[in-house]
Amino acid sequence: MEEDRDLQTVKLRVEELRSLIAYHDYRYYVLDSPEISDAQYDELMRELRRLEERYPQLITPDSPTQRVSGQPVAAFGIVEHRLPLLSLANAFAEAELRAWHRRASALAGSDDFTLVCEPKMDGLAVALVYENGAFVQGATRGDGRRGENITENLRTIRSIPLRLGKGAPSRFEVRGEVYMTKQGFEKVNQEIMWLNEEIDRVNEELAKKGKKEKKRLSLFANPRNAAAGSVRQRDARSVRQRDARMTAKRSLDIFIYALGWLEGAARPPTQWETLQWLGKLGFRTNPYNARARYLNEAMHVCYEWQDRRESLPYEIDGVVVKIDDLSLQERLGAVGREPRWAIAYKFPPIQATTKLLKIKVNVGRTGSLNPYAVLEPVRVGGATVERATLHNEDDIRRKDIRIGDTVIIQRAGDVIPQVVGPVVSLRTGEEEVYSMPEQCPECHAPVRRLEGEAMSYCTNTACPAQRFALMEHFVSRDAMDIEGIGQSTGAALLENGSVADPGDIYSLTVDQLVYLMLPGKDHPRRLGAPTARKIVDETERSKQRPLSRVIFALGIRHVGSEMADRLAEHFGAIDALAAASVEDLESVPTVGPKIAQSVRAYFDDEDNRRIIEKLRQAGVRLAEERAAREEGPLRGLTFVVTGTLSAFTREEAEERVRELGGSAASSVTRKTDYVVVGESPGSKAQKAQEYGVKTLTEEEFLSMLRRTNA
DNA sequence: TTGCCTCGAGTTCT
DNA sequence: CTCGAGGCAA
Structure with a gap:
């Protein structure tokens, strides 16, 4: 009791x-x-x-x-839809939407009717059945007549009310779209990627033992596939896999947009009121649903979303335009399985599939080999795409992209096309797994990929492709900003031998340039006198660029514009930078061992030093002006350099002195403060002794420069 | 060693 | 714009 x-x-x-x-x-x-x-x-x-x-x-x-039962779902049943779920006719352009409206107007006998515009979720259509206020069954659209029973998986979607408040009809069906947020999609794929890494590790072990390898999981191509996949999934095989699936399920959500059949209540008279009514019952409806009085207004809504689709946290692929009035809907009826009272305005696709014909490789300025996909041209988001970068070998492997695959291309928020991944189901077995070439495609030098690095590099510093890229970099806007020397001019100059490195640009003459042959559209053409003039003028002007730009233009690995600024500021002159030891360099904030090594290696290279010399000869500014003569730490001191120095030439040493405010004289007098003595000095060293002038070894001189710089 | 944060390098189409 | 790498602080 x-x-x-x-x-x-x-x-x-x-x-x-x-x-x-x-x-x-x-x-x-x-x-x-x-x-x-x-x-x-x-x-x-x-x-x-x-x-x-x-x-x-x-x-x-x-x-x-x-809701969050981890229990495996028993076999899915087939559900017969009591009222078939219709599909929608598509309009791919304004004209088609207008045509639809004209037809509807003709049948209605008037064009004066209200419309409802609903963002078209890119997800999975479902039908939910409620009995006595409780959610009893959920099913996929299937072919419209019969779908799959996915009740248990739908229960995990939190915005699906499991029980309704009072006032709900005794039995009825609502329809909506299950979707996955973009963020959720990213997360799920991330987890699958981690899972695959784990599988790879396990497989390595299995392979050693000669056992059969475990299969990698394929990534979801887009949020829609992910939503469809997770809503139809059964039990997971491993704990980790279950984690990924739980993430997937948690990222699912739903918008309800229609009332199916119902018993025990009257239907609201319009679509708009139906949406309100569904909202009141506790269903999640899209807050961006809007009513439009005229077609132009609806059209406007469509264009608005076409522009703003990226701003939504979920993907939409169009706007559904429906006639608001239900009695008018009934009068218009359907043709086949498509209602005449609604149409889906579809955005131009930002995703498309196409064939990956081959994978080619570009060589960058640093010698990095950058693979890219050559695609069968395909229109995506209003542009024809035929190439897309593949970043690096690991990325290709991670996505399991193979030559000959049908791949999904997308142009996301930005403009740059990406290869999302392969459509595995369309594989023929002829596809080829890609591996990085072992020789540079440009110069056939061996390729090296260092342990733990993502990129492969061409080992030949004289590689023509690298030279070309370096030239481009040197003249680019953020570097020396020499207008007139672009892709083709640069390539032509290198090819005909008038230029071997950026230093040579400064000895080009108008006469030389006028006869330069450029690859024209149909026939090769001459560069022409006006352009040649301009290039020489531009080159002349570029000599005045600040030191930081010059340092940047050299293209030292790990030295970008930011780092160049810092180095210019710290050292004040190219020669000081060139003379700096690894330790000196590391004393600069944000310069660590890698960058220091890279800078040191650059200036240790004979060819590079020659480039600097050419720049110096040409009169390119190699010191920061602000280290004004009167201001420098060596202010008022006179130096004389004699003999051969190892870190730099005599001119360079003198330049350094001048940059630091000192003066460099050619002969030793009583007024001379220091004589820097290099290898095999001449009479000047003796003179210094005579006058009692202090002498410095190169070593001492360098450390003095370092001290004054600190 | 790990987790920011910033910088560097490469990128497509019109 | 995105990803990888380097530097630095905890």
């Missing part, structure tokens, strides 16, 4: 908890405005779970605790 009463009390509390949780789910997931904190919500959930554990007889399938 007493137990019964107890059970009654508990049951009441359980019911109360369930409706409380349902209410807060609604506030949180549907209205997006929670009333209680997550902790308070968790507390409600915990209490309910505790009670259900103690009194299992009180557990019902629509209890919120049943």
Whole structure:
């Protein structure tokens, strides 16, 4: 007796908890405005779970605790749709939308009717059945007549109310679109990628033992596939895999957009009111649904979303335009499986599939080999794409892209096309797994990929492709900014031998340039006198670029514009930079061992030093002006350099002195402060002794420069 | 060693 | 714009 009463009390509390949780789910997931904190919500959930554990007889399938059941779903059943789910006719252009409207107007006998515009979710259409206020069945659209029973998986979607409040019709069906957020999609794929890395590791072991390898999981191509995949998935095989699937399920959501069949209530008279009514019942409807009085207004909505689609957290592929008035809808009816009272305006695709014909490789300025896909031209987002970068070998492997694959191309928020991944189901078996060439495609030098690095590099510093890229970099806008020398001119100059490195640009003459042959559209053409003039003028002007740009233009690995700025500021002159030891370099903030090494290696290279010399001869500014004569740390001191120095030439040493405010004289006098003595000095060293002038070895001189620089 | 944060390098089409 | 790499702080 007493137990019964107890059970009654508990049951009441359980019911109360369930409706409380349902209410807060609604506030949180549907209205997006929670009333209680997550902790308070968790507390409600915990209490309910505790009670259900103690009194299992009180557990019902629509209890919120049943949402995240990790239990495997038994085989899916087939569900017969009581009222078939129609598909929509598509309009790919304004004209088609107008044509649709004209036809509808003709049938209606008037063109004066209101429209409803709904963002067309790129997801999976489902039908949900409610009986006596409880969610009892959910099914995919399938072919429109029969779909798959996915009730259990749908239960995990929090914005699907498991139980409705009072006032719900006794039995009815609603329709909506299950979708995955872009963010959720990224996360799921990320987890699958981690999983694959793990599988790879395991496979390595298995391969050693000669055992059969485990299969890698394929990534979801887009949020829609991910949504469809997760809503139809059964049990997971491993714990980790289950994690990925849980993430997937958690990232699912739904918008309800239509009322199917119903019993025990009257239907609202318009689509717009239906949406309001569904919202009131507790269903999540898209807040961006809008009513349009005229077609032009609807058209405007379509274009608006076409521009703003990226700003949404989920993907839409168009706008559904429906005639608002239900009685008019009935009058118009359907042709085949397409209603005449609605149409889907489809955006131009930002995704498309095409064939990956081959994978080619570019050689960058640093010698990096950059693979790119050569594609069968395909229109994506209003542009024809025939090439797309593939970044590096690992990326190709990770995505499992093979030559001959049908691949998905997309132009995301930006303009740059990406290869999303292969359509594995379209494989013929003829596809080839790609591997990086072992020789540079330009100069056939061996290729090296260092341990732990993503990129492969051509080992030949004289590689023509590298020279070309370096030239381009040197004249580019952020570097020396020499207008007139672009891709073709640069290539032509290198090819005909008038230029071997950037230093040679400065000895070009108009006469030389005029006869330069450029690859024209049909026939090769001459560069021409005006352009030649311009190039020489531009080159002349570029001599005045600040030191930081010159340093940047050299193209030292790991030295970009930012680092160049810092180095210019710190050392004040190219020669000081060239003379700096690895330790000196590392004393500069943000310069670590790698960058220091790279700079040092650059200036240790004979060819590079020659480039600097050419620049110097040409009169390119190699020191920061601000280290003004009168201001430098060596202000008022006179130096004389004699003999051969190892770190730099005599001219360079003198230049350095001048940059630091000192002066460099050619002969030793009593007024000379220091004589720098190099290898095999001449008479000047003796003179210094005579006059009692201090002498410096190269070593001492360098450390003096370093000190004054610090 | 790990997790920011910033910088460097390469990139497509019109 | 995106990804990888380098530097630096905890």
